[in-house]
Amino acid sequence: TQLLEQSPQFLSIQEGENLTVYCNSSSVFSSLQWYRQEPGEGPVLLVTVVTGGEVKKLKRLTFQFGDARKDSSLHITAAQPGDTGLYLCAGAGRDDKIIFGKGTRLHILP
Amino acid sequence: EAGVTQFPSHSVIEKGQTVTLRCDPISGHDNLYWYRRVMGKEIKFLLHFVKESKQDESGMPNNRFLAERTGGTYSTLKVQPAELEDSGVYFCASSQLRARTGELFFGEGSRLTVL
Numbered sequence: 001t002q003l004l005e006q007s008p009q010f011l012s013i014q015e016g017e018n019l020t021v022y023c024n025s026s027s028v029f030s031s032l033q034w035y036r037q038e039p040g041e042g043p044v045l046l047v048t049v050v051t052g053g054e055v056k057k058l059k060r061l062t063f064q065f066g067d068a069r070k071d072s073s074l075h076i077t078a079a080q081p082g083d084t085g086l087y088l089c090a091g092a093g094r095d096d097k098i099i100f101g102k103g104t105r106l107h108i109l110p
Numbered sequence: 111e112a113g114v115t116q117f118p119s120h121s122v123i124e125k126g127q128t129v130t131l132r133c134d135p136i137s138g139h140d141n142l143y144w145y146r147r148v149m150g151k152e153i154k155f156l157l158h159f160v161k162e163s164k165q166d167e168s169g170m171p172n173n174r175f176l177a178e179r180t181g182g183t184y185s186t187l188k189v190q191p192a193e194l195e196d197s198g199v200y201f202c203a204s205s206q207l208r209a210r211t212g213e214l215f216f217g218e219g220s221r222l223t224v225l
Contacts, residue, residue: 004152033214042114042201042216043153088153096208097166098143100153 002027004091006101014109015081021074021104023089032065032072033098035088043088079108112136114217116202122223128190131220135184135204142185143205143214144177148198156200159185171196192224 005024013019023032031050035043047056049065049072056063060083062075076083089101115134123129135142144156156175157167161182170177174193179185189196199221203214 041218042203043214044216045213048213090153095166096158097155097169098145098214099155100145102152 002091002093002099004089004099004101006089006104008104009102010105010107012107012109013079016078019076019079019106021076021087021089021106022071023073023091023101024071025091025099026070027091027093028069029091029099030069030094031092032069033090033092034063034072034074035090037086037088037103076106079106081108081110084108114202114204114215116200116217116220118220119218120221120223122225123192124225125194126191128188129192129222131187131189131200131202131222133185133187133202133204133217135202136215139204139206139215140182141205141208142179143203144185144187145201145203146198147201147219148195153201156187189222192222194224197222197224 007022031048033048034046037043047063052067052069054065060077064073084107086103086105088103090098092098117132121129140161142159145153147153155169157177158165159179162179176188199219201216201219203216205214
């Protein structure tokens with residue numbers, strides 16, 4: 001059974017600080033996606049990484065896919081209160097099934 | 111363009127009753143997925159439609175769950191009879207491309223509470 005371990009589960013930091021969220025698995029994924037979910041809404045895709053070692057940037061967010069395509073990280077620089085939310089990583093296998101991590105609940109204090 | 115819509119947003123039923131959840135995908139999206147999040151756990155795959163055909167239903171918990179997608183448009187997920195452990199948020203998602211390459215667009219979810 002494929003599993004995605006996401007850490008930390010909860011993170012509360014001050015505005016302006018940097019943070020990194022990790023997503024790890026013993027399985028290889030065809031691609032890995034990061035979603036953000038607001039209360040009462042469904043997950044919204046932030047980025048998809050496909051190639052081992054790939055790095056993608058989205059403003060202050062940097063996403064990296066591990067060389068072996070088993071892990072990924074999300075780094076936020078100078079966090080802002082608007083970054084508060086639930087961040088989910090999700091891996092796609094060759095069978096097209098998406099496996100989600102449990103999520104990281106991020107709270108940025110003003 | 112309308113996004114993925116789900117109905118109802120919240121349903122409270124008693125154990126043993128039946129509930130039907132509906133999902134209207136984005137127009138033109140052949141791929142439709144059902145997921146479920148039980149409290150404290152990760153979002154889990156239930157099944158995948160390509161048009162009206164079930165591509166993969168390996169995530170369906172048991173035969174109390176029945177999903178249909180007649181005509182390849184909207185989909186329904188029926189739980190009959192509902193049990194306490196069925197409580198959770200049921201998400202529907204659609205995409206043009208297959209999930210591993212395309213973007214999944216999620217609905218807001220249907221929260222099911224079984225008492």
